[in-house]
Amino acid sequence: MQKTAKAARLHSGGKFRKELPFHLMLIPGVIIVFIYMYIPLSGLIIAFQKFVPAKGLFGNQKWIGWDNFIYLYNLPGAISALRNTVIIAFFKIVLHLLIPITVSILLNEIRSTGFRRTAQTLIYLPHFLSWIILGGILIDILSPSDGILNRVLGLFGMEPIFFLGSNDYFRGTLIVSDVWKEFGFNTIIYLAAITNIDPNQYEAATIDGANRFQKMRYITLPNMRMIIVLMMVLSLGNVLNAGFDQVYNLYSKQVYSTGDILDTFIYRIGLLDAQFGVATAMGMFKSVVSTIFISTSYFCAYKFADYRIF
Amino acid sequence: MKKLTAILALVLALCMFTACSFAEPGTEKYAEPVEVHFVRDTDDTLDANFFSQFPDKTMEDNLWCDLYRDQLNIIVKYDWIVKSGDEYDTKLNTAIAVGDIPEFVNVNTLQLSQLVEADAIMPLEDIYKEYATDFTRQILESDGLSPFQAATINGHLYGLPNVDSSLMIADLLWIRTDWLEKLGLPVPTTMEEVIATAKAFSEADFDGNGEKDTIIGIAKDLWSQMFSLRGFFNGFESYPGIWVENENGELVYGSTLPGTKEALKTLNELYNEGLIDKEFGVKDGGKVAEATTNGKCGLFYGAQWNSIYPLQSCVNLDKNAQWQAFSIVGAEGKVVKAQTNVGTLSWTVVRKDVKHPEAVMKMFNLFIDKNWGPENENGIYYAPLDSESIWKLSPVVPTNPHKNDGAFLDLEQYRKDGDESKVQGEALSILKKLQAFESGSEDGFALWGWERIYGAQGAYGVLIDYFNKKMTQDNMFVGAPTETMVSKMSTLEDLQDEVFIKIIMGEEPVDAFDKFVEDFNVLGGADITKEVNEWYASVK
Incomplete structure (x- = not known):
């Protein structure tokens, strides 16, 4: 009995020794995560303070309990920012899954490699433009007075639409332009998954007399399941990230009620108005809600798709 | 015996003090060189007017730095220099947040x-008493004591005001007079006439594109100094952004007055009639300027300098165009008062541990003396004809608040009696510009904007009229920002602009204004009003 315990100890010691290099290799990463992810968490105390920057983070600040949160609750923009964030992010997440999956399957069916490659590159290109540049371009293209899009609509006798200034159109414009910018990039991920599928499966299906749609339905899609679930879990973590860069470059005061999101809101309160306490409170609220979403989505992925990261 | 010693000591001390004042401590040269460390921003006008002509000069080696060194033995150094005012504020806010505060620094x-809350800067009232020369005091206090009150916290003066004129901020009504003449219209004297004029301009379609798209110029930031709405609201007895006294003698926030609602209602009607750009909520001043330049705008509210920019480019393009600034007007049954605010925008503060804090007072004395003093060296140190922005090279820039209206009055006198010898200093250099314009030369035409400010029909005439007829509504709160103001005011201002824009565009009904007033009070406005009134009671 004693002997086996000793052996087990020896064995585990041996295992640790064997894996030591891997642990050492992990250390720099852990240190970086600790410095940049965990230490800044201590700044969350600002959310409960009447924060005066010049006194320093750990200086003699005045504690005010939940006052910052109550103030946020009363601030008319805060609730609408939360609502906008969820709505915009939800549609972005759904479309960012559906469209790239569809496009990748369709592209995969195209015989001409030349066309496929060209199409792939072209839809991939906007991904590399920053929102600063695209923002400027979109403002010009979508302008109701002299934008090209409204000129074209005018040819069909339509009244000009103020895409970036009307609360009816702003969210839609955000979602469509973001999907247009990013779907090429996501398509590549799914295409990579498709090329990994064993060609034998397709050959076998052909012999069994399956047509193209049946092959898509019964071979391609099931084989993509893992990557789809992974992308879904990862993107659910973004449910409160509606895209600061994009919104910041496209919005204006008149569309705050439909276009202002948590991140732009926090930016204005914190960095422009210097209300650090309130901004931190809002940021903390966002983190808490995000954590709930991520945990839930991870749990669901484990339960329904038997997918686990850890 | 002890008493006697005390009296003796007092007499001795008094002697020393008087001896000191004979030597004018504020202008005395240091025996040893004293380094003063500032931080600053620079701008395009300095690059264009000075550094491009004198490429071997730098911020630390130029006429003003030489002057401070030779006359006071003060060596000016800069810890950092950034490109624009926005960058300056961002960098300075960060520096304050991390406690890296410069020795001498200009702040709002x-x-x-x-900085006072962080206990980082020192009180300066003793230095001001001891070292400011009589002339400096006369200039710094000539715009009232509000620049000092704004920097006074708990009874201590923490910043020396880089004073500037309050009157200059008042809105004027700029109108294209060539259009008025073509349509045979009078200069509007009521709000109804202003609206009728705007409609007539739109009907007339002067740019000939077949569309009624001539607008009243309004920029998205509503209250800046061009394409502003301030003058319009003032016509409804509403004073956005400043504090005014109500009938009970209490201060109230001017944006929450009932007149504001009427002004918003009228603006909403104008918007629906197409007299306001549908896209104004996304256009900044530079973008709206395209409308004045291209003859799509013939009427707007703005400051006296608007003729130099943006209107000069309008007349450059269309030589027949003519603009003139007029007094703002009132809606039916309203008293017309143009709102003003403390013109001073920056105060020089001194870090607590600085050895020679009085150095900055000496610099103030020298700057004021050289530019507006009896020797009249304004033409060399302030704005010589060949490099206009040279005064900006000094790290402190207290301006004679009445220099512009003074110059205008000098020029008016000259227009009456034709005696050029009495026109001196800055007025003289302006007179040369006016003469160049009147010569009709190509170069002279580029000075059209100056003629519109200082000429016989000049914008300053209207401003001086405001002053003489008591047509100004000053900001009655001129103290240092109160505690709640520091943290909540800018958010409230954002909320205000957002609601106002929505109401003008018809996204929300005019009654949303009442909800705004409620929100304003809940979100800190009530506390701010209380603090402001406490301050008001303390200075009354």
């Missing part, structure tokens, strides 16, 4: 309060 009142 918010930054000043933060």
Whole structure:
């Protein structure tokens, strides 16, 4: 009995020794995560303070309990920012899954490699433009007075639409332009998954007399399941990230009620108005809600798709 | 015996003090060189007017730095220099947040309060008493004491005001007079006539594109100094952004007055009639300027300098165009008062541990003396004809608040009696510009904007009229920002602009204004009003 315990100890010691290099290799990463992810968490105390920057983070600040949160609750923009964030992010997440999956399957069916490659590159290109540049371009293209899009609509006798200034159109414009910018990039991920599928499966299906749609339905899609679930879990973590860069470059005061999101809101309160306490409170609220979403989505992925990261 | 010694000591001390004042401590040269460390921003006008002509000069080696060194033995150094005012504020706010505060620094009142709260800067009232020369005091206090009150916290003066004129901020009504003449219209004297004029301009379609798209110029930031709405609201007895006294003698926030609602209602009607750009909520001043330049705008509210920019480019393009600034007008049954605010925008503060804090007072004395003193060296140190912005090279820039209206009055006198010998200093250099314009030369035409400010029909005439007829509504709160103001005011201002824009565009009904007033009070406005009134009671 004693002997086996000793052996087990020896064995585990041996295992640790064997894996030591891997642990050492992990250390720099852990240190970086600790410095940049965990230490800044201590700044969350600002959310409960009447924060005066010049006194320093750990200086003699005045504690005010939940006052910052109550103030946020009363601030008319805060609730609408939360609502906008969820709505915009939800549609972005759904479309960012559906469209790239569809496009990748369709592209995969195209015989001409030349066309496929060209199409792939072209839809991939906007991904590399920053929102600063695209923002400027979109403002010009979508302008109701002299934008090209409204000129074209005018040819069909339509009244000009103020895409970036009307609360009816702003969210839609955000979602469509973001999907247009990013779907090429996501398509590549799914295409990579498709090329990994064993060609034998397709050959076998052909012999069994399956047509193209049946092959898509019964071979391609099931084989993509893992990557789809992974992308879904990862993107659910973004449910409160509606895209600061994009919104910041496209919005204006008149569309705050439909276009202002948590991140732009926090930016204005914190960095422009210097209300650090309130901004931190809002940021903390966002983190808490995000954590709930991520945990839930991870749990669901484990339960329904038997997918686990850890 | 002890008493006697005390009296003796007092007499001795008094002697020393008087001896000192004979030597004018504020202008005395240091025996040893004293380094003063500032931080600053620079701008395009300095690059264009000075550094491009004198490429071997730098911020630390130029006429003003030489002057401070030779006359006071003060060596000016800069810890950092950034390109624009926005960058300056961002960098300075960060520096304050991390406690890396420069020795001498120009700040606004918010930054000043933060620094006082952090106990980082020293009180300067003793230095001001001891070292400011009589002439400096006369200039710094000539715009009232509000620049000092704004920097006074708990009874201590924490910043020396880089004073500037309050009157200059008042809105004027700029109108294209060539259009008025073509349509045979009079200069509008009521709000109804202003609206009728705007409609007539739109009907007339002067740019000939077949569309009624001539607008009243309004920029998205509503209250800046061009394409502003301030003058319009003032016509409804509403004073956005400043504090005014109500009938009970209490201060109230001018944006929450009932007149504001009427002004918003009228603006909403104008918007629906197409007299306001549908896209104004996304256009900044530079973008709206395209409308004045291209003959799509013939009427707007703005400051006296608007003729130099943006209107000069309008007349450059269309030589027949003519603009003139007129007094703002009132809606039916309203008293017309143009709102003003403390013109001073920056205060020089001194870090607590600085050895020679009085150096900055000496610099103030020298700057004021050289530019507006009896020797009249304004033409060399302030704005010589060949490099206009040279005064900006000094790290402190207290301006004679009445230099512009003074110059205008000098020029008016000259227009009456034709005696050029009495026109001196800055007025003289302006007179040369006016003469160049009147010569009709190509170069002279580029000075059209100056003629519109200082000429016989000049914008300053209207401003001086405001003053003489008591047509100004000053900001009655001129103290340092109160505690709640520091943290909540800018958010409230954002909320205000957002609601106002929505109401003008018809996204929300005019009654949303009442909800705004409620929100304003809940979100800190009530506390701010209380603090402001406490301050008001303390200075009354």
